[in-house]
Amino acid sequence: MIFGGIQKNSLIDYPSKVSCVLFTQGCNFRCPYCHNPQLVASRSTRSPVFEQDVFAFLSKRKNWLDGVVISGGEPTIQDDLFDFCGRIKDMGFAVKLDTNGSRPQVVEKLIRLKRVDYIAMDMKTDPDRYVPVIAKAVDPALIRASAHAILASGLAHEFRTTCVKSIVDAESIRAIGVTITGAVRYVLQQVQCLEGHVLNPNYFKTHDWHLDGESISALRDIAAGFVEACTIRWTKRV
Ligand code: SF4
Incomplete structure (x- = not known):
């Protein structure tokens, strides 16, 4: 595993658990609003975190942490x-996976082998609208397959969408709703453009990206018809 960072404590990344967050290095998407741009390239320019150091850290924190969040980057591109998930589970930790859903075969195998306890998947927009903003090429069937595998797994899960106006509107929320119908938890996240801290700051200068609170609430009302619970995660506009 190649890691680009570790957050030693979190009370919010794994619902109802005290967790740490492991950030894997490398991602196959290029979301302009990505807040971890240093994790997107396959190799970090910063000091890497070595796997043996991760296990040494987890051994010391066994009595303090309930769960381990494996985030990214995109964890499912790591061979x-x-x-790795098996070893973490053998240590007694619950494992949460954060994924962009682009590799359903990996998601399905993790579920089948019982290597994860919770899966959070991003739904960037209508699967048919990922190209070209999210990536140059994405097969929408792969995104739908990951979502369906998660829904069928019986595992704790959530889906989430970052509300960027240029790619998220009523129509795309309906398409997402159809894809994740019956989901236990769906979170709409207000986008935050921290200039210099997103992957593509230029996108925010050239596109109408901001959705106000009223518009996001209207999207939640649409989404709520498809899922058990839809909430909004607000951020302060900068
Ligand atoms: S926000 Fe997009 S580019 Fe950034 S890690 Fe997640 S999927 Fe990759």
């Missing part, structure tokens, strides 16, 4: 994710 040894299955073994």
Whole structure:
């Protein structure tokens, strides 16, 4: 596993658990609003976090942490994710996976092998609208397959959408709703453009990205018809 960072304590990243967050290095998407741009390239320019150091850290925190969040970057592009999750579970931690849903075969295998306890998947927009903003090429069937595998798994889960006006509107929320019908938890996240801290700051200068609170609330009302609970995660506009 290649890691770009570790957050040693979190009370919010794994619902109802005290967790740490492991950030894997490398992502196959290029979301302009990505808040972890240093994790997107396959190799970090910063000091890497070595796997043995991760296990040494977890051994010391066994009595303090309930769960481990494996986030990114995109964890499912790492070849040894299955073994890594297995080792973490063998240590007694619950495992939460954060994924962009682009590799359903990996998600399905993790579920089948019982290597994860909770999955959070991003739904960037209508799967048919990922190209070209999210990536140059994305097969929408893969996104739908990941969502369906999660829904069928019986595992704790959530889906989430960052509300960027240029790609998220009533129509795309309906398409997402159809894809994730029956989901236990769906979170709409207000986008935050921290200039210099997003992957593509230029996108925010050239696109109408901001959705106000009223508009996001209207999107929640649409989404609520498809899922058990839809909430909004507000951020302060900068
Ligand atoms: S926000 Fe997009 S680019 Fe950034 S890590 Fe997640 S999927 Fe990759």
